[in-house]
Every structure is written in structure tokens, then in C-alpha cells.
Amino acid sequence: MLPLQTLRENADAIALAMDKRGLDARPIVSKILNLDQERRNLQARLDQTLAEANTASREIGQLFKAGKPAEANALKETSSHLKAQSKELQEQLGIAAEALQEALYLLPNTPNDLVPAGQDEADNEIVYQWGEIPTLEADALPHWELAGKYDLIDFELGVKITGAGFPVYKGKGARLQRALISYFLDRNTEAGYQEIQVPHLVNEASGYGTGQLPDKEGQMYHVQEDNLYLIPTAEVPVTNLFRDVILEKAELPVRYTAYTPCFRREAGSYGAHVRGLNRLHQFDKVEIVRVETPEHSYEALEEMVSHVKGLLESLNLPYRILRLCGGDLGFTSALTYDFEVYSTAQQRWLEVSSVSNFEAFQANRLKLRFREGGEKPQLAHTLNGSALALPRILAGLLENCQEAGGIRIPEVLVPYTGFDRIS
């Protein structure tokens, strides 16, 4: 949700930037501005009425004290009338405020200047590429076959106990998962992110706070009984730690890292591209989240990008970085870099990380602010990124590190796995 103040001051520039999303925001922006004006007019009238009512009430009190009940009772009538009036205004105001809120919810974040215009993923801009794509033997296998061959992952068992997209990791496969989680958490901690463990279910308010609701209602698993949502990413609980929080500027930046499983309904995804680990309903991810001042948020984004680069390079996975175009940019993001690892056996790039700056978009919903000295609180900027999502990393590792008769474990992981080869 864009801050109203920003919209009032930069309506034209915002609408122009939204064009890059392929969205003509002009109608909704002007609707918002009109509703805002209407809301303010109503608010002013209501305030005026309430002020009069307050004055009358005070006078009534004083008249009673002064022993003038007749005059007091006469004033009561005025007061009652004002009250009725204010109730009506209150209702109108409520309607206007709700309409305004709904309109604001419909408007995505303003793309940063760097965001290229474009329709879809084909228009994303490749800004960086690293590593050599290994040449594999002719009989190289995709990861889902490797997983079966070495008994690392059992997809059928997952289907049996839950359903498609809920794999069961076994033996060295399970150990490798745990190793990756520990490794990522350790690296993130070394880079200054504080490890934190958060709930895997969140309430409705948290869903709204980070923007999953009302937008992506159908993408989350919903526990009706208690009205809780299974988290689609650690971003939701971690960022919501700061809902309704005013930080001192000295407390910034905030840097957290958290491992959580992630649950996604992925309604509407089918086909060969969702095979194996490519797309799951439950997967593991280590996330990094930052809260920054507006001046530093883009610097922070760059830092996060280079941190993720370091992780991938340490695993020796060939990757590229995409700057998402307007059409592919998430609803809440102002600028996003996607990291893709080359999956050699599948001969395609797999997204393993997404690093974004949300500027004040989430903070505005969250009411996450910071304050310096006696200054008025102002909205902070929030950022997050995957560091990293496990399944496709695992897919990449299995496929790219396969050799005759086994799979080689990257050196940095060996202290965590306790083995250097799967065979």
C-alpha cells in the first residue's frame, strides 16, 4: 500500500512508472485522490460537529454543577441533535474510508527507475552471470531420477501421506537438506543477520501486513477453524514482527535471518516444469529480512545481492541475476533481483532466490516507522531475499555435480553433511 502522502505529491510520476507494469494506474490513482478528498471533507465536518457536541456537553456539566438544571436540560436537546448528526457523518466517513482503503489495496508498488518496462519474464533483464555450465556425460539424469537412484527423495511416499508436492527426504537426502539449512544460516549470521525462529502459522493481520492479503488469498493454505494461514515464506512472520512498531533510528538497520518451511498452494501450476523439486507445496527456505532507512535501502539491496552471490559461488553453482521487468515484478516490490541456477540436466534456469526492496509499501501497511530524536516518526523501508530456497538448489547440486557413479558434495557443505559423496 503506497502512502497517501506520496500519492498526493507524486501522482503523475507514479502513474507513469506504473506503465512499466503494463498497468494504467491513472483511473485508480485519481479515484484514490478523489476518495481521499472526500474522506477529508467528511472528516472535517465530523470534527466540527463533534467539537460543538463536546462544548455543549461540557456546558451541561457546568450548568448542573451551578444548579441550573432547566438550562442544562435545554442544552441536552442541542447535544442530542448534534449527536444524531455526527452519527450520520460517521457512517459516511466509514464508507468513504473503506472505499479509499480498498482502492489503495488495489494499487501495486511503484517500480523503481531501474525496472525495465516489459510484459513478462521474457522481458526481464539479465544483469549478471557467473560460473561455467558443466558438460555432463551423455547419460546425465535429471534430479528426480537421481533422487530415486540414490534413494534421497521419495515423491510417491509424500503423495501417499499428503499429496503431490510434498516430498519425503531420506537418508543422505535428508541430511543434505539439514546441511544446507545450517550452512545458509551460518553464512547469513556471519554476514550480520541475526538468526530467529518464528511461527509457521500467522493470523490475518500478518497476511495483510506484508501484502499476501487480500491480494493472494488463494495462494496460502488457510486453517479455517482458527483463521490462521500457513506461511508461504518467512518474510511474513519476520517482517510482521515489526507491525505497529516505532524504532529508534539507532536501532536500524535490522537484519534477520530465519529458516522456515514454506507452504504454497500453487493453484494453477501444472506440467513438466513442475516436476520433481521444481515446484512444491511445501519446501524449505532460509530468508533474510532487513529494515532500513529510506536513504540506505538501495545500498542494502545491493549488499543482499552480493551476499546471495557469495552463497551461490561457494556452492559453485552457475547462476545469473535478472532484474525483473515491470510485468513480472511482484505486487509489493519496487525492485527485485531474481537469482537463477542453471540446471544442467534439465537445461533450464531455476529460480533460487528473489531479493526485493519494498520501500515503504509494506511499512505503510505494517505501520513500521522509525524516529530520530524528537522528530516525527517516518516510514521505514523493508527488504527481503531468499538466502536460499532449498529445493532448486538441491536440484542444481544433484544435477550439476553428478559424475560417474555418484554425486560430489561441494566442499563447503562437507563439514555439515559429514560425507563428501553420494553414491
Next chain:
RNA sequence: GGAGGAAUGGCAGAGUGGUCGAAUGCGGCAGUCUUGAAAACUGUUGAGGGUCACACCUCCGGGGGUUCGAAUCCCUCUUCCUCCGCCA
């Protein structure tokens, strides 16, 4: 799950119908004093809306109600505490 109690400003804690946005203490900030610091003293110190700035309006866990008037009374939800039950 059952029975009681509670929820007030950054924290602690008064306030049971009429200038209460709210005493007091602690903390924070500024100043006096000091070579500097501490102590002491003085002042200041919630958020949002609104305004050029004032005025003014809203907020005492959330929602609703009673009343001319609610932090204070009623209903309801949530959360926390104590006891009982159950339990990793």
C-alpha cells in the same frame, strides 16, 4: 476444556460518569551546575487525522451499547495471570 482475576502512555502505576490525553515514579531528551562526568535541580517527553501555522478531532486491548457526556457503566471478542483438567 472448566473456574476466577486482569488489560491505562517506553516501563511501572493512579484514576469507578463531567476540561482526563490521563496523577505520580522510572526511563528518554534539553538545560543549569561541573574542567568533564555523576548527583542534584529546572523544563520537556505518546500516536494518528487536520491546518501555512494554530484551532480542532480521534485513540486508555479490539468491536458494539447506555448517556447530553465514558478510561470509568453494560454486552461481546481477544490476550495475559492464577487454580483445576489434559498433554509434547
